[in-house]
Amino acid sequence: MAPTSETLTAERILEATEEVLRRHGPAKATVVDVARALGVSHGSVYRHFRTKAALREAVTKRWLDRTSGELSGIAAGDGAPEARLRDWLAALFAAKRRKAGGDPELFATYTVLTSENGAAVGEHIADLTSQLTRIIRAGVETGDFAAGDPQATARAVFQATGRFHDPSHAREWEEPGAEADFRAVVDLLMRGLRP
Template identity: 50%
Template sequence: MSTSGPLTPERILEAAEETLRRFGPAKTSVVDVARALGVSHGSVYRHFPTKADLRDAVVDRWLERMHPALAEIADSAGDSVERVRLLLWTLAETKWTRAQDDPEFFAAFAELAEEARTPVVAHIDFVVEQLTKVIVEGVARGEIAAADPKTTALAVFDAMAKFHNPATRAEWARPAIDESFANVWALLRDGLLPR
């Protein structure tokens, strides 16, 4: 990577992703990122004051790439229960695909995500907010029974953690992961439906 154009946070994050992909989190330093950009490490620190800030920004950027698709599902029309399922499926399938298509970076991301509390919490809050929005609508339309939609959304998110939490990524390669998702979803769906 060369220094064409101004040094922006976006360019730094692209270089950081590539460096993490090549060396992994343990062996990647701010100096490595700066070297990939052809700048001094001080230039990188002007945008990201600490190595932790840079790592958090990489995790945040990676997670936020999923948000438009999830928000689109939450904002769409149609059956609320099916939209909850589709939101959870999209979250899981996106992570499965990324883990398979770019295993080096996904492994680096998973390691960083364990340390990067702020971006991970913001991502969880975003997903739970989307689920809550759909559940509130479902309750209003009589399609979902939930006394407290936000608590229900968080419970649904937590119940499906095996399918979207990077810490469980070894299970995603199992041949029956789709069937497992469907089975857990069937239990959740039955719990969401009005009696």
């Protein structure tokens, strides 16, 4: 293998892993394929990620963190809580649709990887519900929302909107009427949250 001129970092390995997964799929992608794409030995990859499972979990977490990162700015914003909640839910739906429709092969790959990496998925869901809690708590503080327990309410909102962000519903996201269904659910939730 030709030596690489760039320093091998975890981020470079994750980028290469994503490309290898896109090309070969989760069943056929190997650490050797990742190393070959980087022009290094597979031992070099293992110095950063001790096992293939650790590498797959890290690339899954990275993929999920992109969505969390997109949404965190909305959650941390200072606009009206109802508008922030609507924007956050719409951004989550848009991000999931973009991932599913923009690169269907990679989305299918990550659907497999998320089923293998329950810890990464659990952390992702915890982060998303934490962001929702922040928005709902702000709404309670301003009097826009009535929620005795903002954290429980955030979990309920997340679960109630599952059809619009859970990958198991990806096929439904492009069906006629999906946008109208989304708006109807969000409107219903907003009415339920108002004092």
